[in-house]
Amino acid sequence: MIPVEHVIALSAALFTIGAIxxxxxRHLIAILxxxxxxxxxxxxxxxxxNRMWAASVESGALLDGQIFALxxxxxxxxxxxxxxxxxxxxxxxxxxxxxxxxxxxxW
Amino acid sequence: xxxYASSETLRWIPLVPLIAGLGQALMLFVFxxxxxxxxxxxxxxxxxxxxxxxTCVAFWELVGSASGAPAIIDRxxxxxxxxxxxTSFTADLAFVLDALxxxxxxxxxxxxxxxxxxAAGYMSGDPHDDGGHQRFFCYLNLFLFSMLVLVxxxxxxxxxxxxxxxxxCSYLMIGxxxxxxANAEAANRAFVIDRIGDFGLLVGLMLLFxxxxxxxxxxxxxxxxxxxxxxxxxxxxxxxxxxxxxIWPLTGxxxxxxxxxxxxxxxxxxxxxxxxEAMVAPTPASSLIHATLGVTAGVYLLCRLSFxxxxxxxxxxxIAWTGGATALLAALVAGVQTDIKKLLAYxxxxxxxxxxxxxxxxxxxxxxxxxxxxxxxxxxxxxGAGAVVLAxxxxxxxxxxxxxxxxxxxxxxxxxxAVATAAGFPFLSGFLSRNEILLSTLHAEAxxxxxxxxxGGLVTAGLLAFALSRxxxxxxxxxxxxxxxIRSGMQDPGNWIILPLYVLAxxxxxxxxxxxxxxxxxxxxxxxxxxxxxxxxxxxxxxxxAPSQFETSTEGWSVAALLACSLSGFLVALQLYxxxxxLPPRLLQRFGGIHELLGxxxxxxxxxxxxxxxxxxxxxxxxxxxVERRVIDGWIxxxxxxxxxxxxAHALKYGQSGxxxxxxxxxxxxxxVLLGYLLF
Numbered sequence: 014m015i016p017v018e019h020v021i022a023l024s025a026a027l028f029t030i031g032a033i034x035x036x037x038x039r040h041l042i043a044i045l046x047x048x049x050x051x052x053x054x055x056x057x058x059x060x061x062x063n064r065m066w067a068a069s070v071e072s073g074a075l076l077d078g079q080i081f082a083l084x085x086x087x088x089x090x091x092x093x094x095x096x097x098x099x100x101x102x103x104x105x106x107x108x109x110x111x112x113x114x115x116x117x118x119x120w
Numbered sequence: 121x122x123x124y125a126s127s128e129t130l131r132w133i134p135l136v137p138l139i140a141g142l143g144q145a146l147m148l149f150v151f152x153x154x155x156x157x158x159x160x161x162x163x164x165x166x167x168x169x170x171x172x173x174x175t176c177v178a179f180w181e182l183v184g185s186a187s188g189a190p191a192i193i194d195r196x197x198x199x200x201x202x203x204x205x206x207t208s209f210t211a212d213l214a215f216v217l218d219a220l221x222x223x224x225x226x227x228x229x230x231x232x233x234x235x236x237x238x239a240a241g242y243m244s245g246d247p248h249d250d251g252g253h254q255r256f257f258c259y260l261n262l263f264l265f266s267m268l269v270l271v272x273x274x275x276x277x278x279x280x281x282x283x284x285x286x287x288x289c290s291y292l293m294i295g296x297x298x299x300x301x302a303n304a305e306a307a308n309r310a311f312v313i314d315r316i317g318d319f320g321l322l323v324g325l326m327l328l329f330x331x332x333x334x335x336x337x338x339x340x341x342x343x344x345x346x347x348x349x350x351x352x353x354x355x356x357x358x359x360x361x362x363x364x365x366x367i368w369p370l371t372g373x374x375x376x377x378x379x380x381x382x383x384x385x386x387x388x389x390x391x392x393x394x395x396x397e398a399m400v401a402p403t404p405a406s407s408l409i410h411a412t413l414g415v416t417a418g419v420y421l422l423c424r425l426s427f428x429x430x431x432x433x434x435x436x437x438x439i440a441w442t443g444g445a446t447a448l449l450a451a452l453v454a455g456v457q458t459d460i461k462k463l464l465a466y467x468x469x470x471x472x473x474x475x476x477x478x479x480x481x482x483x484x485x486x487x488x489x490x491x492x493x494x495x496x497x498x499x500x501x502x503x504g505a506g507a508v509v510l511a512x513x514x515x516x517x518x519x520x521x522x523x524x525x526x527x528x529x530x531x532x533x534x535x536x537x538a539v540a541t542a543a544g545f546p547f548l549s550g551f552l553s554r555n556e557i558l559l560s561t562l563h564a565e566a567x568x569x570x571x572x573x574x575x576g577g578l579v580t581a582g583l584l585a586f587a588l589s590r591x592x593x594x595x596x597x598x599x600x601x602x603x604x605x606i607r608s609g610m611q612d613p614g615n616w617i618i619l620p621l622y623v624l625a626x627x628x629x630x631x632x633x634x635x636x637x638x639x640x641x642x643x644x645x646x647x648x649x650x651x652x653x654x655x656x657x658x659x660x661x662x663x664x665x666a667p668s669q670f671e672t673s674t675e676g677w678s679v680a681a682l683l684a685c686s687l688s689g690f691l692v693a694l695q696l697y698x699x700x701x702x703l704p705p706r707l708l709q710r711f712g713g714i715h716e717l718l719g720x721x722x723x724x725x726x727x728x729x730x731x732x733x734x735x736x737x738x739x740x741x742x743x744x745x746x747v748e749r750r751v752i753d754g755w756i757x758x759x760x761x762x763x764x765x766x767x768x769a770h771a772l773k774y775g776q777s778g779x780x781x782x783x784x785x786x787x788x789x790x791x792x793v794l795l796g797y798l799l800f
Contacts, residue, residue: 036785044781112780119778 020061027054041100041110045093052089056082127181130194130215133174133225134268140167141261148254157253161240164257168236168264172229179222190660191218193274200277209329209338214274216342219661223488223654224271224420227495230627231412232264234620238503239404241616242510252296256402259296263289267413271420275341276325279424283321283385283417287314290414293405294398303400309725310394312732317384317391317418324377331355331370346427353431375428375435379442382418386472387465388446393725395469399461403509406461407502411468412495419475419491423662426484430663436480437567443476444573444580451583453721455590460505460516463591466721467542468498470584474557477577481567483560484662485655489635490557492654493549496631497541500624501588504535507613507621508595513606518591523600527610532596534621539592541628543585544686549632551682554581556637556655559678578685585689593697637675 031050038044063078104110140163147153155163182192199213217225236257243256266289270282295307329340331352337344355370382388387395398410422429422439429436447470454466471494478487509516511528525532541550558581561567561574600607612618635654659665696703708715717723775786 032788036781036788115780116778118776120773120776 014064017061017065020064021058024054024058024061027051027057039111039113041103041112044112045096045100048096049089049093052085056085059085124191124193124216125181127178127192127194127217129174130178130192130217130272131196133171133178133229134215134265134272136170136174137167137261137268138265140164141258141265144254144258144261148258154254157244160254160257164261165233165236165240167261168229168233171264171268172233175222175225175229178217179226182217182219182222191216193217195274203338209333211275211277211340213278214341215269215272216274217272219657219659220420220423220488221271221661223492223658224416225268227416227492228264228267228271228413231495231499231624232260232267232408234624235404235408235499235503236260237620238407238506238617239402241614242404242506243402244616256293256296256405259289259292260405260408263293263409263413267417270417274343275339276328276345277340279421280321280325283381283421284318286409286414286417287311287318287385290314290398290409293401293409296402296405297400300400306397306400308736309728309732310398312735313391313394313728314384315735317381320377320380320384321421324374324381327357327370327374327377331374342424345425349427349431369432371428372432372435375425375432376438378421378425378428379435379439382422382476383442384418385421386415386418386476387469388418388473388476389442390724390727392446392450392466392469392721393728396462396465396721397725399459399465403461403502403506406465407499407506411464411502412499415468415472416475416491416495419472419479419487422476422479423484423488426479426663429479430482433482433566436482438480440477440480440561440564440567440573441569443473443480444576445473446470447473447477447580448576448583449722451580451587453718454587455583456715456718457587458517458519458719460509460518460591460595461502463518463587464498464501464505467501467584467587470580471498471542474554474577474580477573478557478560481557481560481564481570481573482664483557483564484664485658486553486556486560488658488662489654490553492634493541493553493628493631496624497538497550497628500534500538500621500628501542503617503621503624504531504538507531507617508535510613510617511610512602515602515606518594520602521595521600522598522602523596524610525596527607528596528612530612530618531621534618534625535596536592537625537628539588543588543690544581544682546683547632548629549634550628551686552632552636552640555679555682556635558682559675562674562678578681581682582685582689585686586693587689589690589693590697593693597698598701 028051031047031054034047034050035044038047059078059082061078063075063082066078067075100110103115107114144155144160144163147155178192193214193216195212195214197213198210200209200211202209239256239260243253263286266282266285268282270279270286273279273282291307291311294310295304298304298307325340328345329338332338332340332345332348334355335348335351337348337351339345339348349371353369353371356367357370357373358367384391387393395410395415399406401410429439450466450470450473454463454470457463457466471490475487475490475494478484478490508521508524508528508531511524511531512521515521537548541548544551544554558574558577561570561577564570564573567573635652637652637655696707777783
């Protein structure tokens, strides 16, 4: 089928893109989307490894990776709820979604 | 020590006032809350009362102990313990109640109890608004604690703790009304002069320890020193060339050191200067701390070490002559003083000089008898004077008083009793105790110049009688010289002030019966054996034993001589100040120079100015400005603080950019570094 190396490579690429985007974009929503991308890449890695290990189990039934991917999605949902709440307040206070403005805890 | 009875209760005698004093101090200085003055008074007087009761109980135990133990010891714990085996040294936190300390303890607690009640009345109307009521009683309780530790101490180290505590409380009391810088100045001076004595005490203590350790008996407990004194009696100290280069006997040097300590504390010799200056303290403090109890700490020290002084008659001569000279000169100076409290200060110095004469002649029991009676009538004198000052709206100059007999009836009564006792009215306690001392002087043939000392003692008695009678007559008799507004508002002080004075007056009158010399005891109807109960009791604990009996004829002549001197002093005062009041101003005109010299007490106080300046200057320039400000605040505190602040804070602050993305970058970078380390 699909070799596990390809799945992991895709996961790594997606994670790197998400990380760099989170560090370089100035728009709040863009950063939130990049974080979601990182979470998705991690889910993909879990599922890919699950496929790999399931092949070596006799009955071929290993669901650990997939269950954990489900939990990652649940955590992501909660995180988005909170993040969007903070983001709404953030934008309402300043009138713009530029995160560079939020540097008041500077030395 | 094996035959001392042991007890668990002695430690509470000093502990009760300590708890009271510390409690008040904590509330005032740490928690910054004032307690109501009623509670302060109740705590303080309660502590004094409890100490007194416990002392009586302990005394009863001592006297009535079936085993006939010479002392009760309460060994609380080991306090200082160093060394191992043969070279070990321990000083215990232990309290000993033997005959000497029992008498001293009773005197201290009795007078302090009366003083506490008196102070409650006196300080309640204090016009100074520095909230000092609680502070005053705190100091008073701590002073009582120090005195009790001093008196009950088992060894010289614990004694020193009490000695210093008393000095500190004395300093705090002199500078009590510190708003006036003159009071603080007087407190500083008194403290510096007292430290001279501390030098002597410490040198003596160290010499004792060193010499005893050299013979293998390292200890500073009084009973151990007494037991092993003969082993160091042969030692001698080579003196350096700038002191004469001779060889002095060790016991003599030690005796001289402790004599210096007693001198400074008791304001004898050239160190008499601090006592009159200390009179800026509130009157209850003056009466308790300076007149009766603090100064008698020195006499107590000398009697505690009586076995030492019994073996060094030459130091005994030094003590006797210093005491005699101070007694005479102080009585002379007292006769021209116009400030009540300074006059009484000089009277006190003279009385303590008489005690020193007794110690020097080897009559330690007589000295303790005089100490006891002196405590009663001196406290009475000071407190009575305080009552007069209070009624006169804090006026202390006796030239501005006069004719108060009709207004201050009760005060007049107690002050008259005090003056009569101190001046030697026949058969009151002062007369009996002074006579004992004079007789011992007369019979101390081994003392060089004892006859001169005896004559000096008689003259002193006369001069004191004059000074005290003058005080009484100028205040209460004759023409009133004070402003009318004071006279109209004057009234006898309240019960809190008068009742302790009545108690003290009773003790002053009848206290002499405690140590009634056998001479009088034989004359009492029925003939009382061993009438000198105090002397016989104290004689158990001091060298020389009970006071010796003298021949009846000598006693008789001595009594007559003493009476004659006292009476003449009184008559001269009567003549000058009541019968012919125009005489003093004429005498003043003719003898103005001498009068001024005496009034300033030969300018002895000036001699200490360089020393005080030196000490305070050192304290300020070296200890405060250099050590405190430069070294501690600058180098030790600020430099590392600024260094740490400068380097770490200013360097690390750049990490705080405030932007979330920077932090995110740092987190990711750190994670990858860690992963790289773990994987490769």
